[in-house]
Amino acid sequence: MSPRESDTTATGPLTGRRVAVIATDGVEQVELTGPLGALVDAGARVDLLALESGEIQAFDHLDPGDTFTVDATVAGSDVTDYDAIVLPGGVANPDALRMDEDVVAFVRAHAERGGPIAAICHAPWLLVEAGLARGRTLTSWPSLRTDLANAGATWVDEETVVDRGVLTSRNPDDVPAFGREAVKLFAAGDTHDHRLKENVGAID
Numbered sequence: 001m002s003p004r005e006s007d008t009t010a011t012g013p014l015t016g017r018r019v020a021v022i023a024t025d026g027v028e029q030v031e032l033t034g035p036l037g038a039l040v041d042a043g044a045r046v047d048l049l050a051l052e053s054g055e056i057q058a059f060d061h062l063d064p065g066d067t068f069t070v071d072a073t074v075a076g077s078d079v080t081d082y083d084a085i086v087l088p089g090g091v092a093n094p095d096a097l098r099m100d101e102d103v104v105a106f107v108r109a110h111a112e113r114g115g116p117i118a119a120i121c122h123a124p125w126l127l128v129e130a131g132l133a134r135g136r137t138l139t140s141w142p143s144l145r146t147d148l149a150n151a152g153a154t155w156v157d158e159e160t161v162v163d164r165g166v167l168t169s170r171n172p173d174d175v176p177a178f179g180r181e182a183v184k185l186f187a188a189g190d191t192h193d194h195r196l197k198e199n200v201g202a203i204d
Contacts, residue, residue: 012043013187017083019046022074022103026092029058029065030172031120035086038179044186047071047082051100059090075102079109084186089121089141089171098129108132111165118167118182120174124148127166136163139170 019039023032039046050056050070058065085107087094097103108130111117119127124140125147127133134152138161145155159174160167160181167185169178 013183014039015043017044017186018081019044019084019086019186020049020082021046021086021088022049022097023056023088024051024093024096025057026090027056027058027088028090028121028172029060030175031088031090032058034175035179035182038183042183049074049077074106079106082110084115085110085117086182087117087119087123087126089123091122094123094125098125104129114165116165116185118178118185120169120178121171124168132166136166137161138168140168141171
């Protein structure tokens with residue numbers, strides 16, 4: 001998959017916007033492809049950013065799924081090129097990403113600029129690492145509940161939660177709702193100019 005773009009003749013609520021999907025090996029496939037499809041259908045250009053160039057291996061729970069071509073590395077990308085970030089889940093994927101300084105810095109810098117972020121399942125681990133959980137109401141895979149609470153978040157068991165520019169969801173069953181809410185969140189405002197500081201919570 002080269003840069004993911006909608007039909008050039010099509011228009012939608014995300015036309016003109018560019019979204020970074022950050023993932024690595026172990027990503028839950030439906031949590032990658034579902035939101036990506038919703039964003040492209042809404043007119044966005046979507047780039048898959050990873051730790052290394054080449055391909056990443058997706059999984060369907062514990063079973064290997066498809067491989068996906070990386071558009072660019074996180075370290076080699078400029079956060080100011082992107083209007084929004086999507087963080088898919090899986091267990092191994094966000095666990096590896098939260099240990100990478102370039103990824104954490106990229107997500108934090110995006111939030112500091114007021115850019116919206118959508119994270120599903122285990123991906124809110126990255127919100128904790130980037131200092132974005134404190135003071136927010138978030139949801140996630142249930143096993144992250146204590147981690148998020150310890151990071152200062154209020155955890156709720158809801159399909160989707162949006163709090164000051166951050167969208168979270170619980171699991172693969174929530175992917176359709178997650179995609180719809182991501183389109184709504186990312187469509188707010190005017191491309192790069194829509195990033196407002198008041199949309200950002202406390203950053204440690």
